[in-house]
Amino acid sequence: MTWLITGGAGYIGAHVAHAMSGAGERVVALDDLSAGIPARLPAHVPLVEGSALDSALLEGVFAEHAVTGVVHLAAHKQVAGSVTDPTLYYRENVGGLATLLEAVAGAGIGRFVFSSSAAVYGAPDVDLITEDTPCAPVNPYGETKLAGEWLVRAAGRAHGIATACLRYFNVAGAAVPGLADRGVFNVVPMVFDRLSRGEAPRIFGADYPTPDGTCVRDYIHVADLAEAHLAAARRLAAPGAAGDLTVNIGRGEGVSVRELVTLIGEVAGGALPAVVEGRRPGDAPRAVASAALAERELGWTARRGVREMVESAWAGWRSGN
Numbered sequence: 001m002t003w004l005i006t007g008g009a010g011y012i013g014a015h016v017a018h019a020m021s022g023a024g025e026r027v028v029a030l031d032d033l034s035a036g037i038p039a040r041l042p043a044h045v046p047l048v049e050g051s052a053l054d055s056a057l058l059e060g061v062f063a064e065h066a067v068t069g070v071v072h073l074a075a076h077k078q079v080a081g082s083v084t085d086p087t088l089y090y091r092e093n094v095g096g097l098a099t100l101l102e103a104v105a106g107a108g109i110g111r112f113v114f115s116s117s118a119a120v121y122g123a124p125d126v127d128l129i130t131e132d133t134p135c136a137p138v139n140p141y142g143e144t145k146l147a148g149e150w151l152v153r154a155a156g157r158a159h160g161i162a163t164a165c166l167r168y169f170n171v172a173g174a175a176v177p178g179l180a181d182r183g184v185f186n187v188v189p190m191v192f193d194r195l196s197r198g199e200a201p202r203i204f205g206a207d208y209p210t211p212d213g214t215c216v217r218d219y220i221h222v223a224d225l226a227e228a229h230l231a232a233a234r235r236l237a238a239p240g241a242a243g244d245l246t247v248n249i250g251r252g253e254g255v256s257v258r259e260l261v262t263l264i265g266e267v268a269g270g271a272l273p274a275v276v277e278g279r280r281p282g283d284a285p286r287a288v289a290s291a292a293l294a295e296r297e298l299g300w301t302a303r304r305g306v307r308e309m310v311e312s313a314w315a316g317w318r319s320g321n
């Protein structure tokens, strides 16, 4: 197998490239470098600079590198951005995916791993979210991931492509500081950012129906997430693999915002007490995965805990700021 990783120079994509190539898989990265950083990639992994929406480029890359499988991560991923610019999200996350799948089918590539999200579920009122929990996204970002899954499965059936859709929960941490997330869009870097400027971390709402009143999430270390991609790729590459697989990628353990902020304070040292602000529109009170299907189907389970995520993210933050 040779795997093309779209978005391969991004935060998650580069971790996937390291995990897969480190395990002996042949990988090629494609990235338009809008957010990707070439230095994140292992030296021996070729980087093609360009868009996953460019059919001519894709055809050339598939032929030149004899690509036999695709791991598709290139996408827009900001919930707020999807609300203000939904047509961009639909055009690139769904329309771009259609272009990519056409090229994949045209080249006779038979394996496809799709980066999906817990955002497909919206805000279900359940203790653990299983893959059978109804999907009801509450923002255009989640809609594009759900439509993307439909498209991936339909194209897989039509063209005989074995597919896996991985529904990531809340991703954090870094395998090594140089691979850290450089964006300030999620709670861990947002709290680091406040602390670095001498400001108190903010908690968006402490009146939710949860044990301490703050939102509960399922945080997953990006290195564990990368290993889940390797497991999915290997499962699809196994002889006789067919059909589609849709799995949650989480730890199955809820952590509240208050618990997380307290832990960040311990790790970062000298943290100011958090200030409670109003609820952020669209936040679900609780989103925790059932991790059972991933263990059963992929033989994969997360190994790293929340403290390791925060410590590694903090090391990454300090190396880049």
Ligand SMILES: O=c1ccn([C@@H]2O[C@H](COP(=O)(O)OP(=O)(O)O[C@H]3O[C@H](CO)[C@@H](O)[C@H](O)[C@H]3O)[C@@H](O)[C@H]2O)c(=O)[nH]1
Pocket: 077, 078, 079, 117, 118, 119, 168, 169, 170, 171, 185, 186, 187, 188, 190, 191, 201, 202, 203, 204, 205, 215, 216, 217, 257, 280, 283, 287
């Ligand atoms: O300064 C902050 C930042 C965030 N939060 C809260 O922290 C929790 C987590 O927020 P965030 O890191 O923004 O993640 P989510 O809103 O849960 O969404 C993330 O996780 C989803 C999957 O679960 C993905 O689909 C999204 O793309 C990704 O942004 C939420 O309750 C926020 O209200 C705070 O209280 N203070």
